[in-house]
Amino acid sequence: MASFAMTFYSKKEDESGLSSYYNNKTTIVQEARVFNDSPISPRKCRALLTRIVYLLYVGETFSTQEATNLFFGTTKLFQHKDSALRQAVYLAIKELSTTAEDVIMVTSSIMKDMQSNSEVIYRPNAIRALCKIIDPSMAQGVERFFKAAIVDRTPSISSAALVSSYHLFPNAKDVVKRWVNEAQEAVNAKPSSSLFGSSSSGGGGYLGFGGGSSQPSGAQTMPSTSHITQYHALGLLYLIRQQDRMAVIKMIQQLGGGKSGAGTTLKNPMALCMLIRYSAKVMEEDPNVQRQFMELLDGWLRHKSDMVNFEAARAICEMKNVTATQLNKPISVLQTFLGTPKPVLKFAATRTLATLALTHPTSVATCNMDLETLIADPNRSVATYAITTLLKTGNEASVDRLIKQITGFLSEISDEFKVIIVEAVRSLCLKFPTKHASMLTFLSGVLRDEGGYEFKRAVVEAMFDMIKFIPEAKEQALSHLCEFIEDCEFTKLSVRILHLLGVEGPKSPQPAKYIRFIYNRVVLENATVRAAAVTSLAKFGVNSAEPTLKKSITVLLNRCLDDVDDEVRDRAALYLKVFKEKPLADTYVKEESVFSLAALEAQLVAYVKDPAAAEKPFDSSAVPKISRTQAAQEVARPTTLDTLGPVSKKKTDAPLAPSAAEKQSAYAQELLDVPEFSAYGPVLNSSANPSQLTESETEYQVNCVKHIFKEHVVFQFNISNTLPDTVLEQVSVIMVPQSEEAGLVEDFCIPLPSLSAVSSPGIVYVSFTREDPDAYTIASFQCTLKYISKELDPSTGAPEEEGYEDEYQIEEVELSAGGDYIVPSYASFGAEWDRMRSAPSATETFALTAMESLKAACDSIIEVLNMEALGGSESPTSTSVHTLQLSGLVTGGGGKVLVRSRMTFSRGEGVTLELGVRADKQEVCDLVLAAVGG
Known part of the structure; x- marks a missing residue:
């Protein structure tokens, strides 16, 4: 009745303006005096407690004094025996306890209820x-009670104790870890059996805070047959053992029930699903157990619960390196779900198959007949995934029919699913380029429909790919994009399209037809779009072969000199000047690369601070270049040291990941603040990505960043301590070269004075001198973390006076040939390759037998050499032949290096690679070949 009345009042008060008064914090605080009434009115108190919890739920905050008054006013209601009121009291107490003071005083009242034998609720x-x-320090005092509650035969009590253990675990790990036997007993429990008498719970009985015991009476309800306690107990067991992989594997083996999974003690489907997820995680981290756990997953595919069947099928489908043979059974299960009348199962199956179709389209194709029947499913989410999967697995003959079916229901689905379909069509464009006409018609049609930014961006990106990879579609796609910007409401998309028109338009047979669309933007749009339009017009004036077109562009740019925005006026004036001098035109219009601003800034700062800088001019040739498109993205990205520092906890609202150039700049700034490196000069290169030297779940997490100077190499070890009850002191890293001829001599190590879980992460630096600064040293080091470990006093939080020395072996660190001496740098590959025709060069052929595709080979070569892939060559359009073009700068005055990788792929033999290198120095050519050959 109370809840109904509140619903009725809130609806009326929204119209009368009284809702804000009724749920006003000040009003509630004043009305809290009802807690002091005698006799207590349960109905009024429940209504007020509901309003308090509602305010906290919607984000309202109480001051400490207000929360304390409400909290202790609420505790007065313990004297009333109304069960519904008591539930509301506990809910309010939990929510207010985070703000109120002296909440510990209510412990005795809570303990009295916990030892009640008559009221199970x-x-x-x-x-x-x-x-x-x-x-947290009191956790040990209630340990005996929690142990008994975990093994209570009433599911609600046992589940409450298990879930509460989750909340206690972060702050009282050592105490909760001792409850593992009780959690194991809760997992193995049968509904009809009594769980009292556990030897680990103090000799049985229901133990309270003071140590007395009493056996629950027959007032307890009969246990539920849902086995939900197993789900909560399994989660707690994993939480306790997650740092010990062998213990997790043993737990899965014990609870899995043998090869078929039929003998498992787990009866709750959610618990089995959780066990399957744990199995999948272990298989991903430890391939050695894959065969054994695959047998368990196969057994769970035949479980009587649909939930378990699906979870097992999904786990197999998401495995890395899964084979077509292994996929037969899970795909058969998912295919069965496609014909079920349950929408949830159909949705789950189609979504899983849609994801699997990206990597195994042939295996998923066996479900195409079932998927085609789902295109007309009344649940449009199911229909969307069905059509998406068909687009990925269908043949060329079915493209037109599928596109027609998509058009029929596209207006009935949300933008989120529209994006999924457009992405599938985008992939289909590249798979069947001969069908570009029908797909381009479809994309242009949906581009005119209503939709948000993400949807329109997906369509525009699909058209960009067609322009880039399908020459026959370029003219028609550009025309559609011109029509789109006439009514485009998104500035970002307009700017991107105008840039593309400036690049591709002058190359078209009739460049003049695009001028009208571009100049309309100068007349009708905002300042940002107008400025982009001016730049696009200038590209037509410089790059077009028609002399009359340049005159027309000059007239249009002269009109822009009167624009109200200074950016537009300045651009117009610049390009009018550029038209008169060809060298300026080549530099400011035709040149598609610019200096990376972050890298340029870092090197200029180092140059200014270098005492010897006045004796020599700044060398701009060592600054890496990026394309103008990348430069536009770089300007929009935030530069922050927080994203580059040592290992840290995951941030939910972390900024966009910094670019490689920004990382170089941030690292350079960090090293400038270290006095020991002040005489080293500027940093020539820093690792783009830290090397992980430990696994993610170990107690100490370490990664390494390498910094190359002219005469030194500095290794930066970022270290995190995840043990809350331990502090590490005098933390250092011992590095031993594998070869005596490493060419590096250790200078010193800058240790970390103290490292705790609170102060994590920290940095240890190890410096080496390069014996020959002109040589590109390649070396491998064995690394050991050395420290003094001290336990923390639980009462004071201070470390103990005495500790013990310990070592922790971490993975090796390698100073590699390519990634540590080469910086990615953009270049016009064709022109530069011809220019370096007489430069030092080298060619060698390699057999990459382990590569399963050209895309994998491209990714591997780019990662090894740390060079810039040019012209989209990192994404092969053919499955058998591809050419990868790379460009980079070599640190320490090594100059420019270009790489042309010609690859052929044949199934069973891998990739055959012909690597051609041209550089300013022969040593650089040898370095690149050594990087790939090693």
């Missing part, structure tokens, strides 16, 4: 409230 709520109220 009190005890789960009391357990949940207790874990919010008690201080």
Whole structure:
């Protein structure tokens, strides 16, 4: 009745303006005096407690004094025996405890309810409230009670204790870890059996805070047959053992029930699903157990629960390196779900198949007949994934029919699913280029429909790919984009399209037909779009072969000199000047690369601070270049050291990942602040990505960044301590070269004075001198983390006086040939390759037998050489032949290096690679060949 009345009032008060008063914080604080009434009115108190919880739910905050007054006013209601009121009291106590003071004083009232034998409904709520109220240091005092509650035969009590253990675990790990036997007993429990008498719970009985014991009476309800306690207990077991992989593997083996999974003690489907997820995670981290766990997953495919069948099928489908043979059974299960009348199962199956079709389209193609029947499914989410999967697995003959079916229901689905379909069509364009006409008609049609930015951006990106990879579609796609910007409401898309028109338009047979669309933007759009339009017009004036067109462009740019925006006026004036001098035109219009601003800034700062800088001019040839498109993206990215520093906890609202140039700049700034490196000069290169030297779940997490100077190499070890009860002191890293001829001599190590879980992460630097600064040293080091470990006093939080020396072996660190001495740099590959025809060069052929595709070979070569892939060559359009073009700068005055990789792929033999290198120095050519050959 109370909840109904509140719903009725809120609806009326929204119209009368009284809702804000009714749920006003000040009003609620004033009305809290009803807690002091005698006798207590349960109905009024429940209504007020509901309003308090509602305010907290919607984000309202109480001051500490207000929360404390409400909290202790609420505790007065413990004297009333109304069960519904008592539940509301516990809910309010839990929410207010985070703000109120002296909440520990209510512990005795909670403990009284927890030891109540007559009211089972009190005890789960009391357990949940207790874990919010008690201080972590008090966890040991309630340990006996929690142990008994975990093995209680009433599911609500056992589940409350298990879930509360989750909340206690982060702050009382050592205490909760001792409850593993009780959690294991809860997993193995049968609904009809009594779980009392556990030897680990103090000799049985229901133990309270003071140590007394009493056996629950027959007032307890009969246990539920849902086995939900197993789900909660399994989660707690994994939480306790997650740092010990062998313990997790043993747990999965024990609970898995043998090869078929039929003998498992787990009866709850959600618990089995959780066990399957744990199995999949272990298989991903440890391939050695894959065969054994695959047998378990195969057994779960035949489980009586649809939930378990699907989870097992999905786990197999998402495995890395899964074979077509292994996919037969899970695909058969998913195919069965496609014909079920349950929408949830159909949606789950189609979505899983849509994802699998990206990597195994042939295996998924067996479900095409079932998927075609789902195109007309009334659930448009199911229909979307069905059509998306068909687009990925269908043949060329079915393209037109599928496109026609898509058009029929596209207006009925949300933008999120529209994007999924457009991405599938985008992939289809590249798969069947001869069908570009029908797909381009479809894309142009949806571009005119209503939709948000992400949807329109997906369509525009698809057209960009068609222009880039399908020459026959270029003219028609450009025309559609011109029509789109006439009514485009998104500035970012307009600017991108105008840039593309400036690049591709002058190359077309009739460049003049695009001028009208571009100049309309100068007349009708905002300043940002007008400025982009001016730049696009200038490209037509410089790059077009028609002399009359240049005159027309000059007239249009002269009109722009009167624009109200200074950016537009300045661009117009610049390009009018450029038209008169060809060298300026080549530099400012035709040149598609610019200096990376972040890298340029870093090198200029180092140059200014270098004492010897006045004796020599700044060398701009060592600054890497990027394309103008990348430069536009770089300007929009935030530069922050926070994203580059040592290992840290995951941030939910972390900024966009910095570019490689920004990382170089940030690292250079960090090293400038270290006095020991002040005489080293500027940093020539820093690792683009830190090398992970430990696994993600170990107690100490370490990664390494390498910094190359002219005469030194500095290794930066970022270290995190995940143990909350341990502090490490005098932390250092011992590096031993594998070869005596490494060419590096250790200078010193800058240790870390102290490292705790609170202060993590920290940095240890190890410096080496390069014996020959002109040589590109390649070396491998064995690394050991050395420290003094001290336990923290639980009462004071201070480390103990005495500790013990310990070592922790971490993975090797390599100073590689390519990635550590080469910086990615943009270049016009054709022109530069011809220019360096007489430069030092080298050619060698390699057999990459382990590569399963040309795309994998491209990714591997780019990663090894750390060079810039040019012209989109990192994405092969053919499955058998491809040419990868790379460009980079070599540190320490090594100059420019270009690489042309010609590849052929044949199934069973891998990739055959012909690597051609041209550089300013022969040593650089040898370095590149050594990087790939090593």
